[in-house]
Amino acid sequence: MSDPINPQENRADDTVVELLSFLVAGQDYCVDIMSVREIRGGTRATPLPHSPPYMRGVINLRGAVLPIMDLSSRLEIAAAEDAPRSVIIVVSTKGRTMGLMVDAVSDILALPEAELQPPPEMPADSGRGFVSALTIVNDRMIRVLDLDSVLSSIGEQAA
Amino acid sequence: MTDPMAEIRASFFIECDELLEAMQDGLQAIDEGSGDGETVNTVFRAVHSIKGGAGAFGLDALVGFAHRFETALDEVRSGRLTADGEVLRLFFTGSDILADLVRDSRDGLETDEARISPVRDALDRLVPAADAPGEADTDALDFQPLTLALDLGLDDGAEQQADTATWSIRFHPTRALFESGNEPLFLFRALRDLGALTVLCHDDEVPPLDAIEDPEAPHAWWAFELSTTEGEAAIRECFDFVEDLCQLEIRPLSEAPVIALPDPEALGAAPDAAPPGTAGREPPPEADPAPPPATATPEAGNPGPAAATPRATVRVDLERIDRLVNLVGEIVINQAMLSQSVEAAGIPPNSPVRAGLEEFLQLTRDIQESVMMIRAQPVKSLFQRMARIVREASATIGKEVRLRTEGENTEVDKTVIERLADPLTHMIRNAVDHGLESGEAREAQGKSRVGTVHLRAFHRSGRIVIEVADDGGGIDREKVLAKAIARGLIEPDSQLSDQEIDNLLFLPGFSTADEVSSLSGRGVGMDVVRNAIQALGGRISITSARGEGTSFSISLPLTLAVLDGMVVRVAGETIVVPLNAILETLALGPQDIRSLGPTTQVVRIRERFLPLFDLGAELGYRAPLDDYTGQIVLLIGQEDGASAAVVVDAIEDQRQVVIKGLHDSYGRVPRIAAATILGDGQIALILDPVDLVARADGRTRQPKPATDPKPLPENTGLTA
Numbered sequence: 051m052s053d054p055i056n057p058q059e060n061r062a063d064d065t066v067v068e069l070l071s072f073l074v075a076g077q078d079y080c081v082d083i084m085s086v087r088e089i090r091g092g093t094r095a096t097p098l099p100h101s102p103p104y105m106r107g108v109i110n111l112r113g114a115v116l117p118i119m120d121l122s123s124r125l126e127i128a129a130a131e132d133a134p135r136s137v138i139i140v141v142s143t144k145g146r147t148m149g150l151m152v153d154a155v156s157d158i159l160a161l162p163e164a165e166l167q168p169p170p171e172m173p174a175d176s177g178r179g180f181v182s183a184l185t186i187v188n189d190r191m192i193r194v195l196d197l198d199s200v201l202s203s204i205g206e207q208a209a
Numbered sequence: 210m211t212d213p214m215a216e217i218r219a220s221f222f223i224e225c226d227e228l229l230e231a232m233q234d235g236l237q238a239i240d241e242g243s244g245d246g247e248t249v250n251t252v253f254r255a256v257h258s259i260k261g262g263a264g265a266f267g268l269d270a271l272v273g274f275a276h277r278f279e280t281a282l283d284e285v286r287s288g289r290l291t292a293d294g295e296v297l298r299l300f301f302t303g304s305d306i307l308a309d310l311v312r313d314s315r316d317g318l319e320t321d322e323a324r325i326s327p328v329r330d331a332l333d334r335l336v337p338a339a340d341a342p343g344e345a346d347t348d349a350l351d352f353q354p355l356t357l358a359l360d361l362g363l364d365d366g367a368e369q370q371a372d373t374a375t376w377s378i379r380f381h382p383t384r385a386l387f388e389s390g391n392e393p394l395f396l397f398r399a400l401r402d403l404g405a406l407t408v409l410c411h412d413d414e415v416p417p418l419d420a421i422e423d424p425e426a427p428h429a430w431w432a433f434e435l436s437t438t439e440g441e442a443a444i445r446e447c448f449d450f451v452e453d454l455c456q457l458e459i460r461p462l463s464e465a466p467v468i469a470l471p472d473p474e475a476l477g478a479a480p481d482a483a484p485p486g487t488a489g490r491e492p493p494p495e496a497d498p499a500p501p502p503a504t505a506t507p508e509a510g511n512p513g514p515a516a517a518t519p520r521a522t523v524r525v526d527l528e529r530i531d532r533l534v535n536l537v538g539e540i541v542i543n544q545a546m547l548s549q550s551v552e553a554a555g556i557p558p559n560s561p562v563r564a565g566l567e568e569f570l571q572l573t574r575d576i577q578e579s580v581m582m583i584r585a586q587p588v589k590s591l592f593q594r595m596a597r598i599v600r601e602a603s604a605t606i607g608k609e610v611r612l613r614t615e616g617e618n619t620e621v622d623k624t625v626i627e628r629l630a631d632p633l634t635h636m637i638r639n640a641v642d643h644g645l646e647s648g649e650a651r652e653a654q655g656k657s658r659v660g661t662v663h664l665r666a667f668h669r670s671g672r673i674v675i676e677v678a679d680d681g682g683g684i685d686r687e688k689v690l691a692k693a694i695a696r697g698l699i700e701p702d703s704q705l706s707d708q709e710i711d712n713l714l715f716l717p718g719f720s721t722a723d724e725v726s727s728l729s730g731r732g733v734g735m736d737v738v739r740n741a742i743q744a745l746g747g748r749i750s751i752t753s754a755r756g757e758g759t760s761f762s763i764s765l766p767l768t769l770a771v772l773d774g775m776v777v778r779v780a781g782e783t784i785v786v787p788l789n790a791i792l793e794t795l796a797l798g799p800q801d802i803r804s805l806g807p808t809t810q811v812v813r814i815r816e817r818f819l820p821l822f823d824l825g826a827e828l829g830y831r832a833p834l835d836d837y838t839g840q841i842v843l844l845i846g847q848e849d850g851a852s853a854a855v856v857v858d859a860i861e862d863q864r865q866v867v868i869k870g871l872h873d874s875y876g877r878v879p880r881i882a883a884a885t886i887l888g889d890g891q892i893a894l895i896l897d898p899v900d901l902v903a904r905a906d907g908r909t910r911q912p913k914p915a916t917d918p919k920p921l922p923e924n925t926g927l928t929a
Contacts, residue, residue: 096892097782098871098878099828108875108884110892113539115884117875147874 065163071192072139073153074121075128078192080159085197087140087147089155106151109138116140118149124200125180143197150200159187166194221262222315223524226590228255229308233593236300237614239292249292252300253282259307268314271307274329278303281335290335299331305597376444378433379458384426386454393431399447404437434462527623530583537573537580538771538867544573545864545888574865577771585620585767588666588675591629592617595637595664602641609648609659610641619666621673625745625765629675632741636677636761637662639735644679644759654756656680663760672789673767678760684753686710711751715739744872746882748899774895776862776887777843780830783893784857785866785885790898792844792852794860799838809907812842812854819844822905823856824896828880833909845898853902856909868895880904 071080095107095118104123108115118138122128138149166183182196235252238244260275282300284290292300306320306328313320378400382393400406408431415428435444441459448457548566556562592614603610645651645660652658663678686707693713694701705713714735742749747765766772774785775794797812802821805811811818821842825831834840834856842854866885869892871878882897 094891096884096894097830098875098894099830099881100879108871108892110886110890113542113869113886115869115871115874115892 066160067163067166069159069161069192069194070139071156071159071187072137073156074125075153077127078156078190079121079125079152079195080192081139081141081195081197083158085141085143087142090138090140090149092136092138092151109149111140111149114147116147116149118151119200120151121200122151122153141197141201143201146201148201159192161185161187169193218266220524221266222311224262225259225311225315228259229304229311230590230593231255232304232307233596236297236304237596240297240301249282249286253279253286256282256307259311263314266314268310270320270325271310271314274303274310274325275307277329277332278307281332284336296335299328299335301600302328303332305600308597374437375462376433376435376437376441377458377460377462378435378444379430379456380433380448381430381456382427382451383454383456386451387425387427389454391451391454396447396451397431397433400433400435400444403439403443403447404435406436407434409433525583530580534580534584537577540573541577541771541865541867542886542888544569546890547888549888577865581622581767581771582620584622584624586623586626587618587620588626588673589617591626591633592664592666594630595633598634598637599641599662602638606642608641608645610645611659611661612637612664613661614664616666619668619673621666621765621767625673625767628741628745629763629765632738632763633675633677635735635738637664640677640679640681640759643681645681650682668767669764672764675763675765676760677763678758680758683755683757683759684711684714684751685755689713711753714751715749771865772868772885772895774864774866774885775843775860776864776866776893777824777857778859778861779828779857780825782828782830783861783887783891784824784828785893785895786843786855786857786898787882787895788863790845792846794841794843797837797840797842797856802837804910808910810837810909814844814854819852819854820902820905820907821854821856821909822902822907823909824901825856825858826908827855827901827905837909845902853905855898855901866893866895 068083069080070083070086071078073079090111093109095109097107098105098117101107104120106118106120108117110116137152137155139152139155140147140149142148166185169181169184180196180200181193183194185192185194232252232255235244235248235255238248239252256275256279260272260279263271263275278300281290281303285292285296290296306325310320310325312318380393380396382391386393397406397408410429410431412429414430437444441461444459445452445457448455548570551562551566596612596614599610599612640662641660645662646654646656648658648660651660661680663676663680665674665676665678667674689710690699690705690713693699693710693716694703698713698716699705715738716734716736739749742763742765745765747763749761749763751759751761753759772785773788775788775791777784777786795814801812801814803811803813803818805820810821812821821837823833823837826833837856840856841858841860842856845853845855866887868883869885870883871881878894880897880901881894882900883895884892885895887893
C-alpha cells in the first residue's frame with residue numbers, strides 16, 4: 051500500500067491521465083479523475099465516537115452513509131480543528147466510497163504519463179507514502195494522491 | 210434463465226426441500242413417540258414424491274435410493290416392521306443421504322457412492338426378500354412425471370367406517386370437457402374431500418402412440434369407489450360444472466365390487482402387490498410397475514385436519530422482497546421528514562393535515578410490519594440442519610446424543626437464519642464434542658448414558674433468543690483459567706469471577722479440548738462464533754453449572770432493517786437508543802447519586818445501585834459534567850439482567866428508524882450499532898447499549914484511574 055510507485059506508471063508513456071486537482075491547507079494535490087464520483091459542498095458531519103481525529107464523521111449521501119475524512123488532518127499538514135473545510139470530493143476505490151474534505155477544487159488536468167515522476171525517497175516520511183507521484187503545472191508542484199493508502203486503514207482499527 | 214424446464218426443475222428442488230423437511234418432522238415425531246399411523250405415511254409420501262419428481266428429470270441415483278427407502282418405509286406402513294432403535298437411526302441416515310442426493314442432483318455433483326451403498330444395502334435388508342423387487346432400479350426409472358400429482362385422493366379402501374355408504378362412480382369425460390378447460394383432477398380432489406376414495410383409471414381404450422389419430426380425443430375413463438357419509442346429491446355436486454360434458458354414472462355399491470376390471474398388466478406387474486382395485490391415474494401406455502400411487506394417500510380413510518388443503522402460497526424472488534423492504538424504509542424516512550415539515554409549518558395539532566398524517570403514520574407502520582413478516586421464516590429449517598449435525602457429530606466420536614428442539618416455529622428474518630447456520634453448527638458440535646461427557650463418564654455420575662442437547666428458540670422483548678444447552682459436565686473453570694494463563698491471555702494473578710472465566714471461552718485462540726479432535730478444536734473458536742453473532746447485531750452469553758451442563762444463549766434482533774428507538778440528545782449530538790434496551794427513564798434527584806470510586810458514581814434506584822455512565826463522556830463528545838443532579842438517565846437492560854444508568858441531555862422523540870449499516874462504508878465503530886437518517890436528513894448514530902456498558906469506563910468525576918469493574922473479554926475484544 052505504501053509503495054510510492056504508482057501502478058499507473060506502467061502505462062505507455064503517451065497515455066494521458068486526467069487528474070482532479072484541489073487545495074489542502076494551501077498545498078496542491080490531485081487524484082485520478084476516474085476515482086471521483088462527485089463533488090459536493092461541505093455539510094455538517096455526524097461525528098463517530100472514538101474515531102481517529104482525521105475522521106470528520108458520516109454524512110447522508112442520498113440515503114447512504116458516507117464517511118468523511120479531513121484530508122489535511124489525514125496528511126498531517128494541519129490540525130483537524132482548523133477553519134471549516136468547504137468541499138467534499140466523493141471518491142471510490144476498491145469498492146470503498148469515502149468523502150474527502152478539502153479546501154477547494156482547483157482544476158482538471160490532462161497530463162501525459164511521462165510528466166509524472168515518482169517522489170524521492172524520504173525516510174522521515176516512511177510509512178506515510180500518501181503521494182504516489184509528483185508533477186509540475188504552471189510552476190506549482192502538484193502531488194498525486196495515492197488513494198489506496200489514504201483510505202487503507204480507515205475503519206480497520208475497529209473492523 | 211427462461212428455459213421452462215429449468216424453471217420446473219428449480220421448483221422441483223424447492224419442493225424437495227419442503228418434502229425433506231416434512232420427512233424430517235415425521236421421523237422426529239416417531240423418534241419422540243408422538244407419531245401415529247399417519248406420521249409414517251407422511252414420511253412415505255415425502256420420499257415417494259421425491260422419487261416421482263426425480264424420475265421425471267432422469268435423476269437416476271436419486272430415484273434408485275428413494276425407491277429403496279420407500280420400500281423399507283412401506284414395510285413400516287404395513288406393520289411388518291417397527292420403526293425404533295436401529296431402524297429409526299437407519300431412516301434418519303437415509304433421510305440425510307436423500308437430502309445429499311437432492312442437493313447433489315441440483316448442483317449437478319456426483320454423490321459419494323461409498324457413503325450411499327451401505328445405507329442402501331441396510332435398507333434393502335429391512336425388506337423381506339420376497340418383497341424386494343429385484344428390478345427396482347429399472348422400474349423406478351420408468352416412473353412417470355404424471356405421478357407428481359400424487360396428492361390425488363386415493364385409498365386402499367381397507368378401512369371403512371360402518372355408517373358410511375359406498376358408491377360406485379363411473380366418469381367418462383368427453384372431448385368437450387377438456388376443450389372447456391376442465392381438469393378432472395380437481396373433480397377427483399373434490400370427491401376425495403367427501404370420504405375415502407379409490408380411483409381406477411381405465412386406459413385400455415388408449416390406442417398405441419403411433420395409432421393415435423386425434424391427439425385431443427379422450428380415451429381414458431375412470432371408475433371410483435367412494436365411501437362417504439354424504440348422500441348422492443353431494444357427489445353429484447362435485448360434477449356440477451361438467452355434468453353435460455361427461456358421462457356420469459353414480460350408484461350405491463352393494464353387490465360385488467364393480468371394478469374387477471381390466472388393467473391386469475399394471476396390477477400383475479406391480480411387485481409390491483398393492484391391494485387390488487387401485488392404480489395410477491392415467492397410467493402411460495407402457496405399464497408402470499412401480500408401487501402404485503394408490504398406497505400413497507390413506508389419509509382420506511381417517512378424515513382429519515391432516516387432509517385439509519394446504520394454504521395457498523406464492524414463491525417470490527427474494528430480491529423483489531428486499532426491494533420492497535428498502536422502499537418501505539425510504540417511506541419511513543420520508544414520512545418522518547414530512548412530519549417534521551408539518552411541525553415546522555406551525556399547523557395546529559387538531560387540523561385535518563395532522564390527522565391525515567397521523568393515519569399515514571399508522572399505515573406506514575402496518576406496511577412495514579407486513580413487509581418484515583414476508584421476510585420472516587420459522588427457524589425450523591435451521592434446527593433440522595442442526596439435528597443432522599448432532600447425528601453426524603455423535604456418530605463420529607461415538608457418543609450417544611439426543612437433540613431436543615423447542616420453538617422451531619419461531620420466526621425470524623431470513624438473513625438472520627442463513628447467517629446463523631455456521632455459528633450454530635459450531636456451537637452444536639462444541640456441545641457434542643466438549644460439552645457432553647463420554648457415555649461411561651455419564652453413567653459413573655449417575656446420569657443417563659445418552660447425552661441431551663437442547664436447542665430452543667423463543668421471542669423475548671422484541672428479540673429472538675436461541676439457546677444451545679447440553680447436560681454435560683459444565684465448564685471446568687480451573688482448567689479454563691489455567692489454560693488462559695498458560696496462553697498468556699490473562700495475567701497469572703488475575704482474580705476472575707465465574708462469569709468472567711466462562712467468558713474467557715470467547716477469547717480468540719482459546720480451546721478447552723485437551724486434544725484436537727476431528728470435530729472441533731481446529732483453531733476456530735468461540736470468538737468466531739461471537740463475531741458472527743455480533744455482526745448480526747446479536748449477543749451471546751454463557752451460563753454453566755459444574756456437573757449439570759453448559760448453556761449458550763444467543764439473542765438476535767428480529768429484523769435487520771428497522772428498529773424502534775428513542776431519539777436522545779447528548780453534547781449537541783443526536784443518538785438513537787434501541788427502545789428494547791431501555792427499561793425506564795427518569796430524572797436524577799440530588800439524593801439519587803452516590804460516589805463510589807475516585808472517579809465513579811452510582812445511582813440508587815429502588816434499593817439497587819447501578820453504575821452511572823455519562824453517554825457524552827463515554828462517546829468522547831465531552832468531559833464528565835460537574836453535577837448530574839436533574840439530568841435524565843436511561844436505565845439500560847442487559848442480556849444477563851444487569852443494568853446501568855446512562856446520562857443523556859434530553860429525550861427528543863420515540864420513533865421507528867431505518868437501520869443503515871456502518872460496516873460496509875466505514876467498519877465497526879465501538880459502542881455504536883449502526884446509523885440512521887433522521888427527518889432532517891442528518892445522520893444519527895444508533896447506540897449499541899450492551900457494548901456501551903461493556904466498554905464504559907464509568908468516569909463521571911475528576912479524571913483519575915478508573916476502577917470500574919468490567920467484564921474482561923469485552924475489554925480484550927476491542928478489536929473484535
